Amino acid sequence: MTTEAPATTTAPVEAFTFGDPVPVLDGRDLLDYLECWFNGRWYEPPINLDGLARSIRASVYLESGLKFKRNMLSRTFIPQRLMSRASFEQFALDWLWSGNAYLERRRSMIGTALELKPVLAKYMRRGKEGRFFMVHSWQQEHEFDPGSICHLREADINQEIYGMPEWMSAIQSALLNESATLFRRKYYNNGSHAGFILYMNDPAQNEDDINNLRAALKNAKGPGNFRNLFVYSPNGKKDGLQVIPVSEVAAKDEFHNIKNISRDDMLAGLRIPPQLMGIVPTNAGGFGSIRDAALVYAANELEPIQTRMLQVNDWLGEEVIRFKPYEVPAS
DSSP, X not given: OOOOOOOOOOOOOOOOOSOOOOOSSOHHHHHOOSSOOBOSSEEOOSSOHHHHHHHHTTOHHHHHHHHHHHHHHHHXXXXXXXXXXXXXXXXXXXXXXXXXXXXEEEEOTTSOEEEEEEEOGGGEEEEGGGOEXXXXXXXXXXXXXXTOEEEEEOOOSSOSSSOOOXXXXXXXXXXXXXXXXXXXXXXHHHSSOXXXXXXXXXXXXXXXXXXXXXXXXXXXXXXXXXXXXXXXXXXXXXXXXXXXXXXXXXXXXXXXXXXXXHHHHHHXXXXXXXXXXXXXXXXXXXXXXXXXXXXXXXXIIIHHHHHHHTHHHHHHTSOOOOBOOOOOOOO
16 A cells, blocks of 8 residues: 655745835935026025035045135135135135135225125025025025125036035935944944844753853843853754854945945045045055145146136125145145
8 A cells, every 4th residue: 555645835935025225315306406496585595505514524524525625725815805814714615515605795884895704605595686695594584785795606507596516416425424334333332233143953952041041142232242152062963053143244344345435436526636635545556646646636626716716806806815826845
């Protein structure tokens, strides 16, 4: 008599996803405007200037790069009667971070210019027929006298009202760099992250041993973590107790890659050579001569910015902004 083997049922393989990735900030949605909206008094900027200002501090490379360019401009600026070095530094910083810079011409009682004071670009709004407003918040506005504001703007391809910063294309890399840093902070501060799976299939272990092991793992988290753990199993099998890493090694590798790649993107957006930012080279050849890099940067990046700022002289009818040639100190 023959007997048939019982039919075995195998559970089907199931694969699923948690949904498509959705970007929180989409640069194209923020910038692809045909015109700036006019609210009846002034034009609204094409982007949120408050969010743009906060994004500068998302990465040390972005903020440090903007301050570096500000310092280079201040180093070559020649102070004048109408503009001090401190006023110029604020004017240059607004130009670099927002693509807009504003100067207010303050007059004396007889109508002559006393000084040029920078006005914070974050709160400035432009109206029709040369009108300018400072808007701190709702119902807190100040309209300047006609003809008293000089507006220097970085040209934009979508509208001619406000300027756009040149580094705008690097904002996603700055936010990615910030996300990687915040993830690593939480990773280390947690102390009990899912770094591994402790897999036990040894029949020699009884319930008391398992409870003791569970208690030892719980006590290893929080302050005083990174402790060593000893497990004794005299009759256990070779693979009865296994530690299976989950994401610790991969997280370390991805962290360095994300930080380095996003850093390079931001330096490319700022057009600053890495050796001028104090970045340590990882290759044996290095970055080359820092003196040559400084001279090339001054010719290709610093001088064009200085030329654009000379538009203030045309508006005022007086040479108030002047620069001395950039020179590298002798070694």
